[in-house]
Amino acid sequence: MVEEHTVMTGTRTYLPDPSIRDQATMQEIETRHREFRDDPGAFWDRVAGELEWSRPYAKVREWNHPHARWFIDGRTNITRNCLDRHVNNGRRNKVALIWKGEDDEERVFTYRQLAREVCRLANGLKSLGVGKGDRVCIYMPVVPEQVISMLACARIGAIHTVVFGGFGAGALNHRIVSAGAKVVITADMTLRRGKRIPLKSVVEEAVVEAPSVEHVIVLRRDLEQPVEIHAEIEVDYYGLIGGMARDCTAEEMDSADPLFILFTSGTTGAPKGIVHSCGGYMVGAYYTTKNVLDLKENDVYWCTADPGWITGHTYVVYGPLLAGGTVFLTEATPDFPDPGGWWRMVQEFGVTILYTAPTAIRMFMRFGDDWPNRCDLSSLRVLASVGEPLNPEAFEWFYRLIGKEKLPVVDTWWQTETGMHMITTLVGEPMKPGFAGKPIPGVVADVVDKAGNSVPPGTAGALVIREPWPSMMCGVYQNEERYRQYWSTIGTCYTAGDMAVKDKDGYFMIIGRSDDLIIVAGHNIGTAEVESALTSHKAVAEAAVIGKPDPVKANIIKAFVILRQGNVPGEKLKNEILHQVRMNLGPVAMPSEIEFVDSLPKTRSGKIMRRLLKAKEMGIDPGDISTLED
Structure with missing residues (x-):
């Protein structure tokens, strides 16, 4: 159902199917908004009260800018709420996890079975000397053991740092060393498009x-030709858990204790380790999954993201x-062996x-309507998007073809730092x-000018969050100054680094980054990290990278490279440089284009002006160039 009216971009407004947009639903949304406005502390207290705490918290929040403490002095363990709570309260035999491999292998875990496997690995980690506060x-x-590993760390109070399996050795080493990881959990290989990737x-x-590493646990998936285990440091996954007990008492964690570190690419310098706490993160994750994604008891829920990202x-x-859902997980890529794979899985597993x-949606658009039309997608009831703004063309296709012009499309904006939908x-x-x-109810967002003043509807400005929220990061690992920058760039607000526009109805349009982060196919890639990988090649003297708009990936990376004296540009050298980036960072961060240049635009203080490179590339006005050196 469509109602047309004009907003600043002339966009159309879609009203959900009447069965979804009922009076009770709209009243519930308005009630949540009103309850939060009236008493934010009571609002979050009600949400947290739906979860189990081994020791009740004394106070919902303390806010001493720029640090907030949530559910103060409360004690819990997130796995007690993810597993034990359901095992003990009627969901023991409910399916928690369904996994499908690229080779059509399937595995299913009930909540009881998942809890048992988590406890076995948790006991295995303890046998290796891993305890509360250690980093893993x-x-x-994307296999069940990846999920089990995360939960096993949380079970014993170890802090996990998950690294995307597409990163190369250089990026992995940096994250291991930065976190001071005691143990690394890995696998012999992953399957991708029919190939085995070691x-x-x-x-x-x-x-x-990486001197902190004492053990490497290896999940051997290829049992016909198992990789060799080097006993001086490596441990076989199955050998480790084989004799372990199926029960493991959950470590009692203070609400403020760190749960995980997730490294996200920085705009300058090294990737930053975003730290999330046990209590606040748990409440935010639970609340938004239940109320934004509308997860119900009988849903089969599929988020296509890799657990290596937030x-x-x-x-x-x-x-x-936390919400007691049934999660579908797959290793399969969207277009292999053909562009119908995902839609067949929706049909086969009854995904709701x-x-x-948006990257995946735009990719499917290229293949036309036939592939999804071959499948019965009637099980679906909610569609949602994450990663970068869902452009109108992709929205229309998703809504029309997959949603049959009836289903809600939930386009979520949030960040690694926010921990939850905002x-x-x-x-x-x-x-x-x-x-x-x-x-959403519980979040106070605004679009402001440089002084922190709200801008009028239709005016572009910086996206900020004015008040703390439970799942906000509790720090940047070993970098207090970097954490404080988030809360001091514009007044006392949290500065997201995104530019936005708000319309007269209060809807936000995210229009791009205000810093040097590049979003490629939903992955946050820092310019500094790519430039460092480029300059690690012996022929490269200096490099700068920008994001260049792409109809499928949202952006591709273009590199501008200055060569050292005596080196001649050419395809062979270009391929060598690209290979260097692949080895350091993995294919996700490889530039799609390299241009050899004699100089780079810089400020008088020596900072590369990437926006000038981008403006020239896109043929637009570069704006103020008063600080340009030459």
Whole structure:
């Protein structure tokens, strides 16, 4: 159902099907908004009260800018709420996790079975000397053991840092060393488009100069030709858990204790380790999964993200398990062996909630309507998007073809740092293609000028969050100054680094980054990290990279490279440089284009002006160039 009216971009407004946009749903949304406005502390107290605490918290929040403490002095363990609570309260035999491999292998875990496997690995980690506060790096493919590893760390109070399995040895080493990881959990290989991609060999290279690592646990998936285990440091996954007890008492964690570190690419310098706490993160993940994604008891829920990213942490693992959902997980890529794979899985497994990325949607658009039309998608009831703004064309296709012009499309904006959804269109609310939506109940967002003043509707400004929220990061690992920058760039607000526009109805449109972060196919890639990988090649003297708009990936990376004297540009050298980036960072961060240049635009203080490179590339006005050196 469509109601047309003009907003600043001339977008259309879609009203959900009447069965979704009922009076009770709209009243519930308004009630949550009103309850939060009236008493934020009581609002979050009610949410947290739906979860189990081994020791009740004394106070909901203390706010001493820029640090907030949530659910003060409360004690819990997130796995007690993800597993034990359901095992003990009627969901013992409910399916928690369904996994499908690229080779059509399937595995199913009930909540009882998942809890048992988590406890076995938790006991195995303890046998290796891992305890509360120790860091464990998880570098794995999308398999059940990846989820089990995260939960096993949380069970014993170890802090996990999950690294995306597409990163190369250099990026992995940096994250291991930065976290001071005591143990690395990996696998022999991952399957991708019918090929076996080795992971263990990447880890072997990454730990050579990682003195904190005492053990590497290896999941051997290829049992016909098992990789060799080097006994001096490596441990076989199955051998480790084989004799372990199926029960493991959950470590009692203070609400403020760290749960995980997730490294996200920085705009300058090294990747920053975002730290999330046990209590606040748990409440935010639970609340948004239940109320934004509308997860119900009988749903089969599929978030297509890799657990190596924050979306996978919150909306593949913790959020849906906290809410007692049935999670579908797959190693398969969207277009292999053909572009119909995902739609066949929706049909086969009866997926009801599909949470995916605009990049995937745009890719499917290229293949036309035939592939999804071959499948019965009638099980779906909620569609959702994450990663970068869902452009209107992609929204229209998703809504029309997959949603049959009936289903809600939940376009979520949030970040690694926020830990949970912040701005979206809730199920039942009118949808505006190109607009993420409004701040959800519990979030105070605004669009402001440099002084922190709200700008009028239709005016671009910086996106900020004015008040703390439970799942906000509790720090940047070993970098207090960097954490404080988030809360001091514009007044006392949290500065998201995104530019936005708000319309007269309060809907937010995210229009791009205000810093040097590049979002490629939903992955946050820092310019500094790519430039460092480029300059590590012996022929490269200096490099700068920008994001260049792409119809499928949202952006591709273009590199501008200055060569050292005596080196001649050419295809062979270009391929060598690209290979260097692949080896350091993995294919996700490889530039799609390299241009050899004689100089780079810089400020008088020597900072590369990437926006000038981008403006020239896109043929637009570069704006103020008063600080340009030459």
